[in-house]
Amino acid sequence: MLSELEYIIQQGENSSADANGVEGCTHRDFNFTALDSYFGDYEIEFSKESEKDKQRLLINSDILNEDGQTTIGGLLIFGINPERYLPQSGISFGHFAGREMQSELIDKQNVSGPLPFQVERTIAILKNNLLFPSEIKNGQRENLRLYPPMKVFRELIVNACVHRNYAIIGSKISLLMFSDRVEFISPGRLPNTVTIEKLKAGVSYASNPILVKFMDNLRYVERLGRGLPMVYQEIRKFGAEVEFKELGEEFRVIVPLR
16 A cells, blocks of 8 residues: 555656556456456457466556566556455445435445446446436426436546545545535546546546556546546536536535436
8 A cells, every 4th residue: 555655745746547557466366357357358368378478468458567466557457356355445335315414314335346347336336326306298207307317427426536645544435426416536636737628628637547448448447538428418418517526635426316
């Protein structure tokens, strides 16, 4: 885990936190089925490679660093239980009956595991908590559109996972659902050169370029720079406005519901 001093140094040097090695993590912490699948897309049979070639592949892919340590990015994608070494990873979900956190709590769940699992599991949880009422028109049942398309929620979950600051210890990603909105809260500030207006216009940034690379290769990432503009535009089509906010060491996206 990263110390507060390392975090301050990284902020000053603008280095990539996801390239740092994870102390104590070994090859036994990898999901080799996931590695076989990932390298299989490049016609490489990872499990059949020699130990020397496996090491070379893992280093060249940024799953290991040059010292042979597992990188934070590699652990978060290919680790069996990343939270064992990075307890700050994961997503906390809460569904409240009203508009405030003091309202009745309908559902509360914590999602951990590698990032692809976190994304899929959180989407499933969100779907289970959204209502999809319908009405009869001209003898046919039609769903009422109370929410933006699910691709909006998916993009925001992926965005939070790949861009959060994993050097901030003690804070997980939070997804809070209220009667009138869903809030996506990601630990960490935007880079100094990036503003909220630039995000809406499609200016891209990568706080964790290794994670972005892996999630892009696994087809979880919209073309770089298109994700948040898509969110902004889809919610405007829905007849509402998305809110992007920076509050201290948090980046928050607020999606309205009807």
